[in-house]
Amino acid sequence: MQSMAHYLPVSRVARLVGQPRSAIQRMIHDGELSTFDGMVDMNELLRVFPDVQWEDDGEFKRVEEIKAKAFGKRVYERALPDKEVLAERLYELGKEFAAAKSLLLHYDEVFRFLGDKLDDVAESGGAASVDAVAGLKQWLKRELEAAPGEAERAEALLAQESVMRIMSVQVTVQPSGHEFFVEGNDTLLEAALRxxxxxxxxxxxxxxxxxxxxxxxxQVKKVHPHDYVLKEQDKANGAILLCSYTPITDVVVEANVSGAEDIPEQEIPTRVKAVEMLNEHLAALHLTAPRSQRLRFLAGQRVTLSADGAEGEYFVASCPCEDRHIELHVRRDNRGFSRKVFDGLGKDDGVLITGPRGRFVMKLDSRRPVIFVAWEEGFAPIKSLVQHAMSLETAESMHLYWVADKDGHYQDNLCRAWADALDDFVYQPLDRAPGAAAVAEAILARHADLARADIYAAGPDAFLKALEAGALARGLSPMGWHGEIVL
Ligand code: FES
Known part of the structure; x- marks a missing residue:
């Protein structure tokens, strides 16, 4: 039997072949992989990836494990859904299987009927029609019995795709077009933030x-009860609460994606999880938000921290995708909140977060190459942005430059781990000694074409001005420049 047309969404193709979504999108853009209405035909997939072993999900697991290691935590945890969700997903898959089987039975009937009709035609015609019909019947028989060219690989691909659809389902957000996967029992909201x-x-x-x-x-299923009452009219229009439901099948939802201006100021009482000395002058403060009150912020924003009357403003260095964990880098300066941290703020002490503030945030729809530049402790917001870009998987490539003195690259190993984990990620630590203008020039000299790039840079004003002027002179669009002064 010849294989029927079977289309897969681009995000699932990326997972099946163990590549980032941006790599698949680039292949589509370059004409190496063709799509139909944004979907990839299974036969096209088999043609373009002749070497992928579809029998196991080794490639997918390998990439996820490397990423989890690079993040230093289990951001990409892949858990089984609970048995009720699993049962519903299996039921849905069973329905598809039943539909395919009944279609095949129907085709069988049609072919039998066709055979009878051909016999009738042969009987009523002369010797020539008997020969023609016999030839046609033989051909049909041969075609139906012959295994399709890539039967084994196609079966393995379909089997692997089915397993993936049980383990995780795909969500498409309208009108923004964002796509993400829901693993385990995560709600739609948890999965989107991750x-x-x-x-x-x-x-x-x-x-x-x-x-x-x-x-x-x-289809979706309620996994957390909610006190908020959805009106009958809302329900009739398909309203759901993203924090209460998990999808059973691939779903499309109409939902608002927030920008910095949509996020209200919050007061979150957190607890110290750890104070980690990054070097003699700098500490990473790890805070945990309450289960019912996570901090809503965008990568690149800053907050005010206060404890016992001491106060200070800091950039969040962690990614909003990290659930309740919030990391901030605090410089020793004997004043305000910094003094409090270095005078012995300890595990489980309370720290109030107020915020967030700032517009130094990621352009979510950009598929262009991204260049991140941090000058010394400008690394905190850049770190958050890099992790955000890694979760989004949309940037065509990422370059990270970190300018500091010789002891200043205090999370150098993390940056190297990112570069090892991702094919299109380049990390370059740079010495600040030559000065702002010379360093800006050295960075820009590595990029022949900036017309299609986005630059996110955090550092002192003089450095940002030199970098921005040089980048614009080399063709960067003013829309592609994102700078944040960090003293
Ligand atoms: S009801 Fe879902 S966020 Fe409040």
Missing amino acids: AGIPLNYGCSNGNCGDCKARLVSG
Whole structure:
């Protein structure tokens, strides 16, 4: 039997072949992989990736494990859904299987009928029609019995895709077009935030209704009860709460993606998880937000920290995709909150976060090459942005330059781990000694064409000015420049 047309979404193709989504998108852009309505035909996939072993998900696991290691935590945890969700996914898959089987039975009937009709035609015609019909029947028989060219690989691919659809389902957000996967029992909201997509929300536990969205297609299941009451009219229009539901099948939802201006100021009482000395002058403060009150912020934003009347403003150095964990880098300066940290702020002490503030945030829809530049402690917001870009998987390539004195690259190993984990990630530590203008020039000299790039740079004003002027002179679009002064 010849294989029927079977189309797969680009995100799932990326997972099946163990490549980042941006790499698949580039192949489509370069004409190496063709799509139909944004979907990839299974036969095209088999043609373009002749060497992929579809029998196991080794490639996918390998990439996920490397990424998890690079993040230093289990951001990409891949858990089984609970048995109720699993049962519903299997039921849905069973329905598809039943539909395919009944279609095949129907085809069988049609072929039998066709055979009878051909016999009738042969009987009523002369010797020539008997020969023609016999030839045609033989050909049909041969074609139906012959195994399709790539039967084994096609079967393995379909089997692997089915397993993936049980383990995780795909969500497409309208109108933004963002796509992400939901693993295990995650709610739609949790999965979106993990994937770096800042969907609108408030309480994250079913009380406020801010995460209300519309289910356009597919099926969902309530996994957390909610106190917020959805009106009958809303329900009739497909309204769901993203913080309460998990998808059973691939779904399309209509939901708002927030920008910096949509995020309200919050007061979050956190606890110190650890104070880690990064070097003699700098500490990484690791805070944990309460389960029911995670800090809503975008990568690249800053917050005010206060404890016992001491106060200071810092950039968040962690990614919003990290759930309740918040990391900030605090310089020793004997004043305010810094003094508090270096005078012995300890595990489980309370720290109040107020914020977030700032517009130094990622352009979510950009598929262009991204250049990140940090001058010394400008690394904190850049670190958050890099991790956000890694979760989004949309940037065509990433370059990270970190300018500091010889002891100043205090998380050098982490940056090297990112470069090892991702094919299109280049990390270059640079010495600050030559001065702002010379360093800016050295960075820009490595990029012949900036017309299609986005630059995110954090550092002192003089350095940012030199970098921006040089980049614009080399063709960077003014829309591609994102600078944040960090003293
Ligand atoms: S975020 Fe408040 S109800 Fe979902």
